[in-house]
Amino acid sequence: ETGVTQSPTHLIKTRGQQVTLRCSSQSGHNTVSWYQQALGQGPQFIFQYYREEENGRGNFPPRFSGLQFPNYSSELNVNALELDDSALYLCASSPGSGGGYNEQFFGPGTRLTVL
Amino acid sequence: KQEVTQIPAALSVPEGENLVLNCSFTDSAIYNLQWFRQDPGKGLTSLLLIQSSQREQTSGRLNASLDKSSGRSTLYIAASQPGDSATYLCAVRAGGSGNTGKLIFGQGTTLQVKP
Numbered sequence: 595e596t597g598v599t600q601s602p603t604h605l606i607k608t609r610g611q612q613v614t615l616r617c618s619s620q621s622g623h624n625t626v627s628w629y630q631q632a633l634g635q636g637p638q639f640i641f642q643y644y645r646e647e648e649n650g651r652g653n654f655p656p657r658f659s660g661l662q663f664p665n666y667s668s669e670l671n672v673n674a675l676e677l678d679d680s681a682l683y684l685c686a687s688s689p690g691s692g693g694g695y696n697e698q699f700f701g702p703g704t705r706l707t708v709l
Numbered sequence: 710k711q712e713v714t715q716i717p718a719a720l721s722v723p724e725g726e727n728l729v730l731n732c733s734f735t736d737s738a739i740y741n742l743q744w745f746r747q748d749p750g751k752g753l754t755s756l757l758l759i760q761s762s763q764r765e766q767t768s769g770r771l772n773a774s775l776d777k778s779s780g781r782s783t784l785y786i787a788a789s790q791p792g793d794s795a796t797y798l799c800a801v802r803a804g805g806s807g808n809t810g811k812l813i814f815g816q817g818t819t820l821q822v823k824p
Binding site for chain 1: 713741743745750751752753754755758798800810811812813814815816817
């Protein structure tokens with residue numbers, strides 16, 4: 595069974611650019627969540643996708659957007675990058691409807707640096 | 710608004726000691742609580758998941774307890790080893806109406822086990 599994978603591992607961008615991060619969910623999982631983890635902090639919830647629909651959003655501006663594909667893989671897009679967007683971006687997948695009792699399994703993350 | 714706090718922020722112990730990490734949360738309306746381990750610059754590894762109806766979970770040298778009414782959880786690590794050195798994060802799965810199943814994290818406890 596393949597776990598959650600993310601690409602790329604590291605990324606360096608400059609302010610104002612756009613970036614796309616990718617996540618493949620664990621086999622059999624139809625819900626994907628994205629989190630941002632700044633250095634020394636706990637992860638913060640960005641949004642969640644269930645069956646290709648956004649299923650909840652945290653306190654992030656609209657320039658953070660996402661997609662989920664029919665195979666349940668997902669993308670996180672960030673437009674107009676700011677210095678404060680520098681962080682580790684984590685993807686998590688879980689089975690079921692996204693709410694409730696299911697355990698979330700995390701990928702290794704993408705380290706984004708904005709210069 | 711749910712808030713999760715972990716105390717202490719950092720902990721250093723000699724190898725072989727038993728230790729307890731603390732996690733508190735402000736709203737008892739949770740579905741479950743998860744403990745994670747994070748090595749520097751890496752993703753999150755799920756250690757234990759406790760459903761809201763459970764009191765504790767055990768895995769090897771790890772034991773996690775949950776007291777929903779007081780808003781507390783503890784992670785007990787028996788006979789600590791240098792390989793246990795990492796940051797430990799607790800996260801609650803938000804409950805209530807409109808629940809997306811998002812995880813709300815504490816800031817973590819960074820553990821160092823000295824040989």
